[in-house]
Amino acid sequence: LAKTTQPISMDSYEGQEVNITCSHNNIATNDYITWYQQFPSQGPRFIIQGYKTKVTNEVASLFIPADRKSSTLSLPRVSLSDTAVYYCLVGDETDYKLSFGAGTTVTVRA
């Protein structure tokens, strides 16, 4: 199970792009990278998942370099409602014991 490191917190303003980088130096060949978002007083929810290169959906983009030792979650044009904790998880289909680290607290200001 690859260990991940991400910043504790980030501040931004409405309309800006927010990029959160997660380091996972010992990522294994079969591991996928998944990001979750947690609003206050709610359970986390899935945002995006990728294996390599770039993945984009209606919420975010995920950039993964060729060596896959890091990944960057990109939130375009954030709004106040994007204020949340964002978690980076790395694992494959054999990882039963996934725990979430402290995540990155993103605060969007008007």
Next chain:
Amino acid sequence: NAGVTQTPKFQVLKTGQSMTLQCAQDMNHEYMSWYRQDPGMGLRLIHYSVGAGITDQGEVPNGYNVSRSTTEDFPLRLLSAAPSQTSVYFCASSYGARGRNTIYFGEGSWLTVV
């Protein structure tokens, strides 16, 4: 489609009391688990189950018991509540193994032990 349902939402216990947090999912997921989240911290895995009749310990299992008699239900039992178990508890489920499949979480159960 209800997803993952947890009850109760809020609970206050006295030290030494026991209680059960209920969790049910209607997505026919094999994998279910319980996490606890303390202020300013991430989610720590308490127990998990890979199918009916199969459970295993996570990162912080002490003081908690689980059972999985059906695919749908995964209750968490606090045997003798302690103030250190004051936390928010999340139940989660997924179709396949965690690292590859989307994890769905319940809305959480806020537990205070006095």
